[in-house]
Amino acid sequence: MESLSASFGQLLTIAVMAMALGMDAFSLGIGIGLKGVRKLDVLQLSTVIALFHVLMPLAGMVMGYYVSGLLGGVATSAAGALLLLLGGHMVYSSLKGEEMRSINHRTFWGMLFFALTVSVDSFSVGVSLGMFASHILITVLMFGAVGGLMSVLGLMLGRKISYRLGGYGEALGGAILFAFGVLFLI
Numbered sequence: 001m002e003s004l005s006a007s008f009g010q011l012l013t014i015a016v017m018a019m020a021l022g023m024d025a026f027s028l029g030i031g032i033g034l035k036g037v038r039k040l041d042v043l044q045l046s047t048v049i050a051l052f053h054v055l056m057p058l059a060g061m062v063m064g065y066y067v068s069g070l071l072g073g074v075a076t077s078a079a080g081a082l083l084l085l086l087g088g089h090m091v092y093s094s095l096k097g098e099e100m101r102s103i104n105h106r107t108f109w110g111m112l113f114f115a116l117t118v119s120v121d122s123f124s125v126g127v128s129l130g131m132f133a134s135h136i137l138i139t140v141l142m143f144g145a146v147g148g149l150m151s152v153l154g155l156m157l158g159r160k161i162s163y164r165l166g167g168y169g170e171a172l173g174g175a176i177l178f179a180f181g182v183l184f185l186i
Contacts (some may be wrong), residue, residue: 033158060126
Protein backbone atom coordinates (compact mmCIF):
# COMPACT_ATOMS: atom_id res chain seq x y z
CA MET A 1 0.00 0.00 0.00
CA GLU A 2 2.82 2.41 0.83
CA SER A 3 4.57 1.74 -2.49
CA LEU A 4 1.31 2.51 -4.33
CA SER A 5 0.97 5.87 -2.57
CA ALA A 6 4.67 6.58 -3.15
CA SER A 7 4.27 5.85 -6.87
CA PHE A 8 1.16 8.04 -7.01
CA GLY A 9 3.08 10.80 -5.25
CA GLN A 10 5.92 10.53 -7.77
CA LEU A 11 3.50 10.60 -10.70
CA LEU A 12 1.71 13.60 -9.25
CA THR A 13 5.02 15.39 -8.80
CA ILE A 14 6.01 14.60 -12.39
CA ALA A 15 2.61 15.83 -13.64
CA VAL A 16 2.92 19.12 -11.76
CA MET A 17 6.47 19.60 -13.04
CA ALA A 18 5.29 18.84 -16.59
CA MET A 19 2.61 21.51 -16.21
CA ALA A 20 5.18 23.98 -14.90
CA LEU A 21 7.50 23.29 -17.82
CA GLY A 22 4.58 23.46 -20.24
CA MET A 23 3.84 27.03 -19.15
CA ASP A 24 6.71 28.26 -21.35
CA ALA A 25 5.14 26.52 -24.34
CA PHE A 26 1.76 27.95 -23.37
CA SER A 27 3.06 31.50 -23.08
CA LEU A 28 4.99 31.20 -26.35
CA GLY A 29 1.85 29.84 -28.00
CA ILE A 30 -0.16 32.82 -26.84
CA GLY A 31 2.41 35.22 -28.28
CA ILE A 32 2.51 33.44 -31.62
CA GLY A 33 -1.27 32.97 -31.63
CA LEU A 34 -1.73 36.72 -31.31
CA LYS A 35 0.20 37.21 -34.54
CA GLY A 36 -2.20 34.90 -36.37
CA VAL A 37 -1.69 31.20 -36.72
CA ARG A 38 -2.96 28.54 -39.09
CA LYS A 39 -4.02 25.09 -37.90
CA LEU A 40 -1.06 23.60 -39.76
CA ASP A 41 1.26 25.93 -37.82
CA VAL A 42 -0.36 24.77 -34.58
CA LEU A 43 0.19 21.12 -35.48
CA GLN A 44 3.78 21.57 -36.65
CA LEU A 45 4.98 23.81 -33.86
CA SER A 46 3.26 21.79 -31.14
CA THR A 47 4.73 18.54 -32.48
CA VAL A 48 8.25 19.96 -32.50
CA ILE A 49 7.80 21.40 -29.00
CA ALA A 50 6.47 18.05 -27.72
CA LEU A 51 9.46 16.25 -29.25
CA PHE A 52 11.90 18.69 -27.65
CA HIS A 53 10.08 18.33 -24.31
CA VAL A 54 10.90 14.61 -24.54
CA LEU A 55 14.47 14.82 -25.85
CA MET A 56 15.77 17.68 -23.69
CA PRO A 57 14.84 16.22 -20.28
CA LEU A 58 16.00 12.80 -21.45
CA ALA A 59 19.42 14.25 -22.29
CA GLY A 60 19.36 16.07 -18.96
CA MET A 61 18.50 12.88 -17.08
CA VAL A 62 21.43 11.05 -18.66
CA MET A 63 23.68 13.87 -17.50
CA GLY A 64 21.94 13.84 -14.10
CA TYR A 65 22.69 10.15 -13.58
CA TYR A 66 26.33 10.85 -14.32
CA VAL A 67 26.40 13.85 -11.98
CA SER A 68 24.58 11.84 -9.30
CA GLY A 69 27.33 9.23 -9.33
CA LEU A 70 29.91 11.97 -8.88
CA LEU A 71 28.07 13.90 -6.18
CA GLY A 72 26.66 11.04 -4.11
CA GLY A 73 24.65 12.39 -1.16
CA VAL A 74 24.79 15.98 -2.41
CA ALA A 75 22.66 15.10 -5.48
CA THR A 76 19.31 16.16 -4.01
CA SER A 77 20.70 19.49 -2.85
CA ALA A 78 22.24 20.09 -6.28
CA ALA A 79 18.91 19.23 -7.92
CA GLY A 80 17.11 21.66 -5.63
CA ALA A 81 19.61 24.40 -6.36
CA LEU A 82 19.19 23.87 -10.11
CA LEU A 83 15.41 24.10 -9.80
CA LEU A 84 15.71 27.24 -7.65
CA LEU A 85 17.92 28.91 -10.23
CA LEU A 86 15.77 27.80 -13.14
CA GLY A 87 12.50 28.85 -11.50
CA GLY A 88 13.96 32.19 -10.46
CA HIS A 89 15.25 32.81 -13.97
CA MET A 90 11.85 31.98 -15.50
CA VAL A 91 10.09 34.41 -13.15
CA TYR A 92 12.70 37.11 -13.78
CA SER A 93 12.50 36.66 -17.57
CA SER A 94 8.73 36.85 -17.58
CA LEU A 95 8.70 39.99 -15.46
CA LYS A 96 11.46 41.57 -17.53
CA GLY A 97 9.32 41.01 -20.63
CA GLU A 98 11.73 39.31 -23.01
CA GLU A 99 10.05 38.73 -26.36
CA MET A 100 11.07 36.87 -29.50
CA ARG A 101 8.92 38.53 -32.17
CA SER A 102 11.54 38.73 -34.92
CA ILE A 103 11.78 34.97 -35.53
CA ASN A 104 9.43 33.51 -38.15
CA HIS A 105 7.72 30.54 -36.50
CA ARG A 106 6.62 29.12 -39.87
CA THR A 107 10.16 28.26 -41.04
CA PHE A 108 11.94 25.04 -40.09
CA TRP A 109 14.68 26.93 -38.22
CA GLY A 110 12.13 29.20 -36.55
CA MET A 111 10.20 26.19 -35.24
CA LEU A 112 13.42 24.58 -33.98
CA PHE A 113 14.47 27.82 -32.33
CA PHE A 114 11.15 28.26 -30.53
CA ALA A 115 11.02 24.61 -29.48
CA LEU A 116 14.58 24.79 -28.15
CA THR A 117 13.83 28.03 -26.32
CA VAL A 118 10.87 26.60 -24.43
CA SER A 119 12.61 23.26 -23.84
CA VAL A 120 15.96 24.40 -22.41
CA ASP A 121 14.44 24.46 -18.93
CA SER A 122 13.33 20.86 -19.51
CA PHE A 123 17.00 19.91 -19.89
CA SER A 124 17.85 21.50 -16.55
CA VAL A 125 14.92 19.79 -14.86
CA GLY A 126 16.01 16.55 -16.49
CA VAL A 127 19.46 16.94 -14.92
CA SER A 128 17.79 17.39 -11.55
CA LEU A 129 15.43 14.45 -12.04
CA GLY A 130 18.23 12.25 -13.36
CA MET A 131 19.86 12.46 -9.97
CA PHE A 132 17.02 10.56 -8.29
CA ALA A 133 14.09 9.79 -10.67
CA SER A 134 13.20 6.20 -11.43
CA HIS A 135 10.36 6.53 -13.96
CA ILE A 136 12.33 7.90 -16.90
CA LEU A 137 10.01 6.82 -19.73
CA ILE A 138 6.87 8.00 -17.95
CA THR A 139 8.53 11.29 -17.05
CA VAL A 140 9.75 12.23 -20.52
CA LEU A 141 6.54 11.09 -22.21
CA MET A 142 4.47 13.14 -19.77
CA PHE A 143 6.73 16.16 -20.30
CA GLY A 144 6.33 15.78 -24.07
CA ALA A 145 2.57 15.27 -23.99
CA VAL A 146 1.96 18.16 -21.62
CA GLY A 147 4.40 20.47 -23.46
CA GLY A 148 2.71 19.73 -26.77
CA LEU A 149 -0.77 20.13 -25.30
CA MET A 150 0.12 23.39 -23.55
CA SER A 151 1.54 24.80 -26.81
CA VAL A 152 -1.68 23.86 -28.65
CA LEU A 153 -3.76 25.54 -25.94
CA GLY A 154 -1.59 28.65 -26.02
CA LEU A 155 -1.68 28.89 -29.80
CA MET A 156 -5.44 28.43 -29.95
CA LEU A 157 -6.14 30.86 -27.13
CA GLY A 158 -3.60 33.43 -28.27
CA ARG A 159 -6.09 35.33 -30.40
CA LYS A 160 -8.61 35.60 -27.59
CA ILE A 161 -6.67 36.74 -24.54
CA SER A 162 -4.15 39.46 -23.79
CA TYR A 163 -0.44 38.95 -24.29
CA ARG A 164 0.25 39.70 -20.64
CA LEU A 165 -1.21 36.38 -19.56
CA GLY A 166 1.61 34.66 -21.43
CA GLY A 167 4.16 36.38 -19.21
CA TYR A 168 2.18 35.48 -16.13
CA GLY A 169 2.00 31.88 -17.32
CA GLU A 170 5.77 31.70 -17.54
CA ALA A 171 6.07 33.36 -14.12
CA LEU A 172 3.67 30.78 -12.67
CA GLY A 173 5.70 27.95 -14.18
CA GLY A 174 8.89 29.46 -12.74
CA ALA A 175 7.30 29.84 -9.32
CA ILE A 176 6.28 26.17 -9.31
CA LEU A 177 9.81 25.05 -10.25
CA PHE A 178 11.21 27.39 -7.58
CA ALA A 179 8.87 25.81 -5.01
CA PHE A 180 10.05 22.31 -5.97
CA GLY A 181 13.64 23.51 -5.59
CA VAL A 182 12.86 24.70 -2.06
CA LEU A 183 11.22 21.34 -1.27
CA PHE A 184 14.32 19.48 -2.47
CA LEU A 185 16.54 21.61 -0.25
CA ILE A 186 14.41 21.16 2.88
